[in-house]
Amino acid sequence: MNPVIAKVIVEVPVSRTNRPFDYLVPEWLLPILRVGSRVIVPFGPRKLQGFVIGLLELADGTETSIDPQKLREILEVEDDLPPLTEELLDLAEWMSKQYLCPWITAIHAMIPAVLKGKTERWVVAAAELTAELAGQSPLLHELLRRGAVAYREVEQQFPDEIPLLPGWLSAGWLTTEYHVKDRVTHKQASYVTLLLTDEEALAKADSLPKQAEQMRRVLLHLAPFSGQPIAAKELGELLGVSRPTLKNLAAKGWIRLEQMEVLRNPYAHRKFADAKHSYTAQQQTVLKPIAQAIEQGGFASFLLHGVTGSGKTEVYLAAIEQTLAKGKEAIFLVPEISLTPQMVERVKGRFGNLVAVLHSGLSQGERYDEWRRIIRQQVKVVVGARSAIFAPLRNLGLIVIDEEHENSYKQEETPRYHAREVALWRARQNHGVLIMGSATPSLETYALATRGRYQLLTMNERVGNRPLPQVHVVDMREELLKQNRSMFSQTLYQMIEQRLQNGEQIVLFLNRRGFSTFVMCRSCGYTLTCVHCDISLTYHRTNHTARCHYCGYTIKQPDHCPECQSSHIRFFGTGTQKVEEELSRLFPGIRVIRMDVDTTSRKGAHEELLDRFRRGQGDVLLGTQMIAKGLDFPRVTLVGVIAADTSLHLPDFRAAEKTFQLLTQVGGRAGRHELRGDVVIQTYTPEHYSIRHATKHDYLSFYEEEMLNRKRTGYPPYYRLVLISFSHEQLPVLIQGAQTVADYLKARLQPSTILLGPVASPIPRIKDRFRFQLMLKYRDEPKLIDMLGQMNRHFDEWLKQQQLLMNVDIDPQMLL
């Protein structure tokens, strides 16, 4: 037998060990060790977890510098099915280069938390384990009797049988599972599985003595369900059989009694309706090229630009259906906040049990269960938020990204990946189709589509020719002149009143982005901006200054507006609670359902509130960003935006884009069905182009105007950005460190690349650590990523000595 060497990425997340180590695979582990397996290896004096990224058999004459004699052995393989596919391992390698992170960090982004945290390993009886086989070993016997045995117990009670486990695993007699040790622990239940065939069971039932009435009843009941686990509780309730009866049957080897974790299905209690329509003309038009691409196979990418309510979801579902018909699998990404029961219902309604749903509302255990169904190849469609892009499907044919412009597709911690980029990589690798959809595509994506990098598909009409809602813009400066100091304009007030009379519903949206951070004149709408950067200055309460967070420009907070001399100049903001109070004061008896971080922190609260609103138990749904998208309520005929400006004056070059997107998306919630809709946007800057174009639902005009701005100011998509941020407890060390890195970069960057900073970060101190940043703007610097990788390695030791944290963010989304 030739020695087999495994290349293992070990769980030490420091870049010094960002390379695989060689280990020898002991013969007894060969049956289950695969590329992608999770293993335990000796590392120095410790035992660590790691992942096998490659296997090498040393046949005679294999050219290698490895001396197997010197290698240490892998101690254990932790799962019967490897949690990572070879494709995902390649992806991890690519991510580690692209996003400058250790391999192990990229791998961790791909697997459920359960496989990282404190977990307890169990050995569980599987389908092929029969009474006859169980006779061979005390452990197997125990397994058949109890269904599952903790690995801890195996080590203590049956140590001699450990080397046999891999063989049994690969024979399908047993599996291993991980149960989370913390409080989100697994659900335990007893299950009974008939191990006899239908006829055998009937025969045995006949042969039983009279006094074994209970046993007979169980056999007769189970006969039609041979091999299927039935809840013991159910048997108890139905047949009135007792626990000892089941134990007796198990001892005879006729049934298996499993005291084990149930695969939780968080949607088990829901009924899903499948509402399939005949496609509209526009849906048919866009589906044609998509269908062709799926039919042909091979990589293809589309941007589906469809106005709100144009039926994009229906297009995605059709594409998924066709992909499955070709024998392939699909990933359907949606932003976390759109992962509402409504959305899940539509997908489950169409594809039923072939769907796994992954989102943060699930407990760790539930997530792990859904993920395990994918690993076991029991599902064909994975719906989920950002990290679902790593679903370990083996035959991926289609990736859909709904609301492609959403921020949440970018992970804001290491690895700082963008799901869109990962999706492109996977679609290419799998020769699959990528569909990105949005009513308000990001500028980056739309620009690429106009240059032919993605095929652009457009749907500019709502389903059933329903009109887009009429948008009314209210100038809040005039309201102030009219002595109206309430947060509701006359227009909005009257429209709310009228909806209440008609028994129709209202969505009120409070833009919380940029809450109270910018300085604005309430008389004329003037805001303080940086003279160098065209970006709003951020208010600092501590010393009453306003500062630019890109270049550091600072001024004292003025007492009077520089434009109109009014003294009503101050920082800006309102909370949802205040709006709710005001509503109750103005409209006594109004039923408000408030959705914000406070009311939705409890698990399931989000769904519950939406459900109440859907059932008509509220007149108003009042909320922040989380109500802006994906919702489809037939009785909503009015959408009000309390203050459109807050997101407009963020110190972020995407402020106008974000505002346009938000206004268009919230507006899109009105009048989606038979009833016509109105949208009221309250603003102090009605002339701003993002508001003007949103009013007319005019994406293209907005796009063109914004592109000109980006070109002028040198921002994406014309330039690309890298944000390098630093933090330290002591300001002098921090500034010195940032400057040192800046000098290093300056010496190596091409002259055309712009380096901004070092300058204090927009949030200059978090948890007692000061923060500074550098920003790179570049157009054409092909070696930049490599160079940043070198920079990382160059400063690694030094940063650690200085206790300085440095973070590199490629194509940053959040500049705060």
Ligand SMILES: Nc1ncnc2c1ncn2[C@@H]1O[C@H](COP(=O)(O)OP(=O)(O)OP(=O)(O)O)[C@@H](O)[C@H]1O
């Ligand atoms: N061909 C069709 N015939 C009839 N109704 C349809 C059709 N396609 C979609 N619908 C319905 O129209 C409504 C809007 O469709 P859908 O939610 O797919 O739009 P969307 O483009 O995803 O909207 P948004 O981007 O605003 O979330 C839904 O209630 C959907 O069930």
Ligand SMILES: [Zn+2]
């Ligand atoms: Zn500036």
Ligand SMILES: [Zn+2]
């Ligand atoms: Zn003013």
